Amino acid sequence: MNPNSKGNTHSLAHENSLIDLAANSEKVVKEMVERPLVDGIEDHLVEFSEAMRTVSKVLRRAAEGKASAEAEAAEWKRKYEAEREWNMHLEQKDKPICVYLVYRFVWDCACSTPQLHHWWIYMYRQIKEGAVVAGAAYSDAGNCIKQKVGDPKENVELMPEKSQRCCGENGICSLEVLQDSMEEESYFNVHSKITKKASFKLQWCSRGDDDDQHKHDIVSFEKGHITTAERSSKQISLKWESPPQTVLILTKPNSTSVKIICSEMVRWLKEKRKLNIYVEPRVRNELLTESSYYNFTQSWNDDNEFWRLHEIIDLVVTLGGDGTVLWAASKFKGPVPPIVPFSLGSLGFMTPFYSEHYKECLKSILQGGMSITLRHRLQCHVIREATKSEFENENESGPILVLNEVTIDRGISSFLTNLECYCDNSFVTCVQGDGLILSTTSGSTAYSLAAGGSMVHPQVPGILFTPICPHSLSFRPLILPEHVTLRVQVPFNSRGHAWVSFDGKDRKQLALGDALVCNMAAWPVPTVCRTDSTSDFLNSIHDGLHWNLRKTQSFDGLRDI
Ligand SMILES: NC(=O)c1ccc[n+]([C@@H]2O[C@H](COP(=O)([O-])OP(=O)(O)OC[C@H]3O[C@@H](n4cnc5c(N)ncnc54)[C@H](O)[C@@H]3O)[C@@H](O)[C@H]2O)c1
C-alpha cells in the first residue's frame, strides 16, 4: 500500500469530520436562537442591563464630582494665594521706602570705635532690608568726618547734618531713630527721645545643663523681632545683651486694684529703673487725673502708631487675667516683645506672676535672663463667596491672629451647623453639631478643653481640631501638625449661616459659600515664665483647673500584697 495514498485518505476523513462539526454547530446555534427563552431569563437580562446602566451613571457622577472638587480646591487655592499676595503687597506698601532716617548721631569721642562699628552694622542691616538711609556720623571730637555707607543699595544717600554738633564735651552717646513720613516723624519726635531697642539672645537648653555647651541659639535676633526659624519644644531662655529701656504696660479696664498696682509700678519703673514707659491712652488719662506727675508716660494716638511700637518696646507687662494677655497679643499683628503677665484676674492660667511681688520679679527680669514660652498663634482669613476675585475690606488689614482659638459656631441659628472641613485641600469631615474650634496648644486649656479636647503643653507645635457638641457618636477631637492649612466652609446646602469668633471676640457671620482659612502664624507670643514652661503649665493645670483632684486612697482595706 502506498503510504502516500494512506495519508491522503486520512486528511480527507479529517476534513469531512470538520465540515460535519461546523454544520452541526451551526444547527445547534440555530436551534438555540430559535428556541423560546427559558422563563425569567429575559427579566434577569433587563435587570442586569439596568444595573450596568446605574453603575456607569454612578461612575460618571463620581468622575464629575472628583473633577469639580478638584476645580473647587484649585479655585480656593487660587483665592487664598491671591489674598496672601495682596496682603504681602499691602505690607510692602506700608513699609516706608525710607524706613529709618538717622538724623542725628551724637558721638562721644571717647567711645568711638566699637560704637561706630555697631552703628554701621545696624545701618547695614536696615539697608539690606530695603531702607533708604540718610545720616551722618562723626568719628571723633575734633574731626567730624562724614562717612558714606559703602553701597549696599544705590538709594543710600548722605544728608547733611542739621546741627553738626560734636559731643566730645557733653558726653552724650545716643542714636535717634526716626520714621520717614511726616506722621511717623512727629510721632517719634513727640513721644520718644529713644533709643535703640535692647538686644537679646534666645537659647534652648536641657534642664540641669550648667555649662554653655548644651545651650543652642535657636532664633536669630534682628531688629528686636522674634521669629521661630526652628520651632523647638525645649525650654527657651532669653538673655538681654543690652539693658532694656522701654516698657509697655497694658491693663484690664474698670478694676480698682489694677489701677492702684499700675500707678505704683509706673512710678517704680521710672524712678528706680529709669525706663521709658508706654501706657494705653485710657490709662494715661487716668494717671494724669490722679497726678500731673505722670506726665512722663507716653502713649499713642491710633492703631497705626501702635503697630510701629514693637520696634521700640523691649518688654510688655500685663496687669489682669488671661483676657488681658489675649488682648495684649491681639494688639501685635507682627512680632511681639516678651510679655510679663501679672495675675489680677480670677483664673490666670497664663498669668504666673503675683502682682504683690512685682518689684522682685521685674528686677530679676530686667537684670538677668528668663525662661520664656513661645506661644504659637493661628492666622485666620475670612474668604467671602460673594467676592470671587477681590478680597474683602476686612482682609485688607491682613490676617486676624489668635493666641487661643478661632471658633466657628451656629451663633443664634437654631439649626445644626454644617461645616465642610479640608486640610491642605484634602477633605477631613463635615461637622454637624454646634460648631468647631481650631485651637493653638495655648488655647487647649480654654474653650477646646470645655468641648472635650486634650490639654496640650503650649510648646508642642500643633493645631487642635475640636468639635463642639457634634451630633455623632464617633467624632473624636484631632490634633493636626502645625504646618497644615485648614479651610472650613459653609456649604450651599447648609440650613443656616455660621459665625466665627477670634479668641472669643470680633464675631463675624459666614454666609453660604463663605470660608475660613487658617494656618500657623510666623509670629509667636513670647510669655515670660515664673519658673519654666513646664512647671508653669503644670502649676496652672493643678492650681487653676484642679486637674485630677481626688482624695488619696487610704492603706486600709483589701490589698494584693
Ligand atoms: N465654654 C467655654 O469654656 C468658653 C466659652 C467661650 C469662650 N471661652 C474662652 O474664653 C476665651 C476668652 O477669654 P476672656 O478672658 O477674654 O473671656 P472671659 O472673660 O469670658 O473668660 C474666659 C475664661 O477662660 C479662661 N481662659 C482664657 N484663656 C485661657 C487659656 N489659654 N487657658 C486656660 N484658661 C483660659 C479665662 O481665665 C476665663 O476664666 C476664649 O479664647 C475662649 O477660649 C471659653
Ligand SMILES: Nc1ncnc2c1ncn2[C@@H]1O[C@H](COP(=O)(O)OP(=O)(O)OP(=O)(O)O)[C@@H](O)[C@H]1O
Ligand atoms: N487693656 C484692655 N483693653 C480693653 N479690654 C481689655 C483689656 N485688657 C483686658 N480686656 C478685656 O477685659 C476682659 C476681662 O479681662 P481679663 O480676662 O484679663 O480679666 P478677668 O476676667 O478678671 O480674669 P480671668 O479671665 O482670669 O477671670 C476680657 O474680655 C479682655 O478682653
